[in-house]
Amino acid sequence: MSPTPPPPHVERTVTPPSPVGTDRTGPPPQQPAHLSTLRLHQLRTGELDPPQARAAQAHLDACPDCRRRMQSQQAFRHAFELQPPPVALPSPSPSPWAALSRWARWAPLPVLVAALALVAVRVVPSPIDAGPDAGPDAGSDTRLKGAQDLVVLVAGHGVLDPGEAIHPGDRLQLRVPAGAWQEAWVGDADGLIGHFELQTDRPTLSPFALTVDGEPGDEHLFVVLSDDPLDEEAAEAALAGRRMDGVSVRRLDLDKEH
Amino acid sequence: MQSDASAIDVAVLYQRHGDLVYGRCLGMLRNEADAVDASQEVFLRVHRHAEGFRGQSKASTWLYRIATNVCLNVIRSRSRHPEDPVEEVPDLSPAPVGDSVLDTLALRQLVEQLLLGWDERTQQCVVYHFMDGMTHDEVGELLGISGAAVRKRLARFRIESQARFPCWSGWQGDLSEDPR
Numbered sequence: 001m002s003p004t005p006p007p008p009h010v011e012r013t014v015t016p017p018s019p020v021g022t023d024r025t026g027p028p029p030q031q032p033a034h035l036s037t038l039r040l041h042q043l044r045t046g047e048l049d050p051p052q053a054r055a056a057q058a059h060l061d062a063c064p065d066c067r068r069r070m071q072s073q074q075a076f077r078h079a080f081e082l083q084p085p086p087v088a089l090p091s092p093s094p095s096p097w098a099a100l101s102r103w104a105r106w107a108p109l110p111v112l113v114a115a116l117a118l119v120a121v122r123v124v125p126s127p128i129d130a131g132p133d134a135g136p137d138a139g140s141d142t143r144l145k146g147a148q149d150l151v152v153l154v155a156g157h158g159v160l161d162p163g164e165a166i167h168p169g170d171r172l173q174l175r176v177p178a179g180a181w182q183e184a185w186v187g188d189a190d191g192l193i194g195h196f197e198l199q200t201d202r203p204t205l206s207p208f209a210l211t212v213d214g215e216p217g218d219e220h221l222f223v224v225l226s227d228d229p230l231d232e233e234a235a236e237a238a239l240a241g242r243r244m245d246g247v248s249v250r251r252l253d254l255d256k257e258h
Numbered sequence: 259m260q261s262d263a264s265a266i267d268v269a270v271l272y273q274r275h276g277d278l279v280y281g282r283c284l285g286m287l288r289n290e291a292d293a294v295d296a297s298q299e300v301f302l303r304v305h306r307h308a309e310g311f312r313g314q315s316k317a318s319t320w321l322y323r324i325a326t327n328v329c330l331n332v333i334r335s336r337s338r339h340p341e342d343p344v345e346e347v348p349d350l351s352p353a354p355v356g357d358s359v360l361d362t363l364a365l366r367q368l369v370e371q372l373l374l375g376w377d378e379r380t381q382q383c384v385v386y387h388f389m390d391g392m393t394h395d396e397v398g399e400l401l402g403i404s405g406a407a408v409r410k411r412l413a414r415f416r417i418e419s420q421a422r423f424p425c426w427s428g429w430q431g432d433l434s435e436d437p438r
Binding site: 034036037039041045047073080196207 | 391
């Protein structure tokens with residue numbers, strides 16, 4: 001497991017202050033010398049109106065510096081996504097990861113956890129059997145480490161590849177591919193952990209992180225994917241093995257090394 | 259299990275713009291711990307005032323403004339407590355949204371110095387214009403004032419700053435017109 005990746009390298013120039021755009025040999029007034037940081041972000045996230053987006057994109061196409069800054073933003077975004085927000089599962093204390101993850105500091109803030117995670121983290125006893133044959137559709141839907149469609153991301157490490165193990169203190173996020181599903185519920189051997197809505201046009205990253213505890217044995221996560229909004233009771237029923245139209249249960253078996 | 263609308267909004271905002279907020283805080287505060295705290299404060303404010311967001315301008319603009327104000331508060335607080343040294347982490351500062359010129363450490367340090375003693379609105383104008391590279395009109399739109407008003411504030415700021423910090427003499431004339 002590698003430590004938190006450094007932020008994207010950005011060339012720094014320690015020179016006397018020189019406001020951007022003040023080069024008198026540059027473009028005429030009202031023609032942006034460079035796109036602002038906010039404007040780049042808005043272009044990247046599709047927030048600009050069509051005319052604004054066209055203008056910004058035209059500038060970007062013609063400005064190597066802004067393209068480099070855009071790349072830097074994208075790299076930072078990627079690194080940011082690998083630093084998940086709140087913790088949803090107990091973590092051994094002290095966690096070696098806690099010293100590395102900036103977001104570990106968010107964990108003690110219940111209101112923010114509730115707000116950001118979309119879920120009230122609540123462990124509900126359920127009849128899930130964590131054994132190898134447990135869970136509905138265990139045969140056809142069993143996936144190891146999210147192979148094929150579900151992806152497990154480890155903070156500071158990236159995608160968990162087949163054959164890789166997780167470790168106590170690791171913080172995991174799920175990435176669900178774009179598709180017909182509208183909602184995902186996540187559970188483990190103790191029951192439901194949380195749920196989140198899915199984007200149908202792009203992959204969705206779980207808005208909460210799961211911290212691997214120090215208990216012996218491998219981890220087994222279950223992901224209930226639903227074509228339609230699914231309430232908690234129905235999700236629990238799906239985890240318990242009840243078959244429902246438009247609902248699929250995936251199982252993730254994660255090897256844990258201590 | 260339920261989640262109210264404001265919670266959903268905050269989660270969506272965080273997912274989409276969390277990097278912008280954190281990058282902003284890191285860039286202005288140059289300290290990772292402070293940036294985390296400030297980011298947290300931003301989303302707490304958003305959570306408390308989620309209703310105020312709907313129907314307004316771009317979500318990122320709204321968040322950026324809140325983040326800027328939170329960071330300015332931190333900077334002002336630092337100035338009142340100079341006995342608490344800030345452990346700067348230059349390598350982590352605003353690299354995330356990397357500007358090679360706008361975000362130079364020297365510029366940020368100088369701006370931070372200059373911000374002390376100015377009214378909040380002028381501070382905001384300075385940050386958005388000189389650190390973020392926004393035009394007067396963009397700053398005005400962000401703050402809800404005219405581009406001309408922004409220009410006047412920056413011009414006054416420039417004149418007084420040059421008197422206090424001769425190294426800014428290179429700015430002479432730069433602010434009399436929108437450089438963009």
